[in-house]
Amino acid sequence: MNVAVRIDDLxxxxxxxxxxxxxxxxxxxxxxxxxxxxxxxVRVEKMxxxxxxxxxxxxxxxxxxxxxxxxxxxxxxxxxxxxHSALEKLNQLDEVVxxxxxxxxxxxxxxxxxxxxxxxxxxxxxxxxxIKEVQSTETxxxxxxxxxxxxxx
Amino acid sequence: MNVAVRIDDLxxxxxxxxxxxxxxxxxxxxxxxxxxxxxxxVRVEKMxxxxxxxxxxxxxxxxxxxxxxxxxxxxxxxxxxxxHSALEKLNQLDEVVxxxxxxxxxxxxxxxxxxxxxxxxxxxxxxxxxIKEVQSTETxxxxxxxxxxxxxx
DNA sequence: CATGAAAATGCGAAGGG
DNA sequence: CCCTTCGCATTTTCATG
Numbered sequence: 001m002n003v004a005v006r007i008d009d010l011x012x013x014x015x016x017x018x019x020x021x022x023x024x025x026x027x028x029x030x031x032x033x034x035x036x037x038x039x040x041x042v043r044v045e046k047m048x049x050x051x052x053x054x055x056x057x058x059x060x061x062x063x064x065x066x067x068x069x070x071x072x073x074x075x076x077x078x079x080x081x082x083x084h085s086a087l088e089k090l091n092q093l094d095e096v097v098x099x100x101x102x103x104x105x106x107x108x109x110x111x112x113x114x115x116x117x118x119x120x121x122x123x124x125x126x127x128x129x130x131i132k133e134v135q136s137t138e139t140x141x142x143x144x145x146x147x148x149x150x151x152x153x
Numbered sequence: 154m155n156v157a158v159r160i161d162d163l164x165x166x167x168x169x170x171x172x173x174x175x176x177x178x179x180x181x182x183x184x185x186x187x188x189x190x191x192x193x194x195v196r197v198e199k200m201x202x203x204x205x206x207x208x209x210x211x212x213x214x215x216x217x218x219x220x221x222x223x224x225x226x227x228x229x230x231x232x233x234x235x236x237h238s239a240l241e242k243l244n245q246l247d248e249v250v251x252x253x254x255x256x257x258x259x260x261x262x263x264x265x266x267x268x269x270x271x272x273x274x275x276x277x278x279x280x281x282x283x284i285k286e287v288q289s290t291e292t293x294x295x296x297x298x299x300x301x302x303x304x305x306x
Numbered sequence: 307c308a309t310g311a312a313a314a315t316g317c318g319a320a321g322g323g
Numbered sequence: 324c325c326c327t328t329c330g331c332a333t334t335t336t337c338a339t340g
Contacts, residue, residue: 004219015213022175022209025334036308041336055212056175060168062304064205066157070253072225072262074293087299099300100223104293109225113304140227140255140262146240147252150213151220151266178315189327194317307340314335322327 005050007153010035014043015052015153022056062113069114070145073128074106074138082133083107089131095123106138158203160306163188167196168205168306175209215266222267223298226281227259227291235286236260242284248276259291 007015013033017024026040033040047053062070077086083101090096090110098111114120120139128137160168166186170177179197183190200206215223230239236254243249243263251264267273273292281290 005217007218015211018211019213020208020210022211027334037334038309038336039307042307050217051214052217053211054214055173056209057173057212057303058168058171058175058206059208059210060172060303060306061204061207064158064203065160065304065306067304072253072255091300094305096300097302097304098298100225100295101297101299102225102293102295105291106293109293109295110300138258140257140259142253142255142262144254145251146254147244147249147263149250150210151215151218151250152247153213153218179317180315190316191318191328192326195326309340311338312336316333317331319330320328323325
């Protein structure tokens with residue numbers, strides 16, 4: 001099992017800053033938190049080494065790339081044991097951006113991004129429901145995403 | 154309405170690289186894509202200006218910060234019109250990391266991160282269900298998140 | 307944890323195809 | 324018009340105290 005890594009207030013401050021903007025200069029954080037740039041550097045390296053920080057990425061606006069439709073889909077399999085093979089096939093669909101193994105009403109829960117409702121329909125019928133392990137699906141269309149943030153360190 | 158912005162293959166390549174690692178040097182991308190570093194710079198600036206790229210962030214491992222429980226919660230309101238006031242209250246809960254306005258079975262759909270099942274129970278009862286606009290909730294616990302990526306540019 | 311210097315990177319002007 | 328070359332400014336990185 002994973003266990004939480006100990007981090008202090010300075011780590012937390014740095015992490016918060018980097019979670020808002022991964023390219024803030026160390027010197028700026030240093031000034032803000034009253035330490036030297038090198039100290040910031042050391043802390044970031046430590047958090048990288050301990051895998052608290054696993055990478056960086058640019059934040060893109062999916063709408064401007066033409067992805068207008070976002071939805072969640074609950075998937076039921078004929079047999080729960082087919083989880084792995086179903087997942088492998090889901091992984092090959094670019095439209096599937098997130099997948100969760102869940103308890104409760106569904107076996108797998110996925111988040112899907114499409115260019116249009118027509119594409120969603122196509123993906124649902126010809127890709128998702130074409131997976132032989134899939135028994136049924138339930139779709140939840142998102143019209144808006146008013147909250148989207150990270151956990152508080 | 155938003156409309157997709159025109160980007161060419163080079164933009165797409167750069168975007169892909171930056172979506173994997175926001176700190177890859179321009180010079181390296183330049184070599185990889187056979188253009189000059191300055192061109193990469195110009196393209197990135199263009200995509201920033203057109204809001205395709207809205208920022209950068211470090212990717213953190215929530216488990217190592219102690220967030221062991223991830224779940225989705227479908228929320229039903231007494232009245233759909235209370236959406237805004239309910240959302241405002243949800244926004245004040247740090248545990249709520251995403252919220253979606255959805256069609257179908259629920260009025261609001263949220264993603265929640267907690268330190269433990271006990272904390273989840275506490276948040277559910279004392280925070281979420283304490284919101285007066287909330288009629289009922291349905292919880293979906295995620296045990297694993299095998300796919301988590303971005304849309305393909 | 308700070309200092310300071312060396313190396314790497316980002317940035318933008320000016321000119322060429 | 325887009326791309327490149329080039330030089331300066333900023334930032335990262337690391338050895339040392």
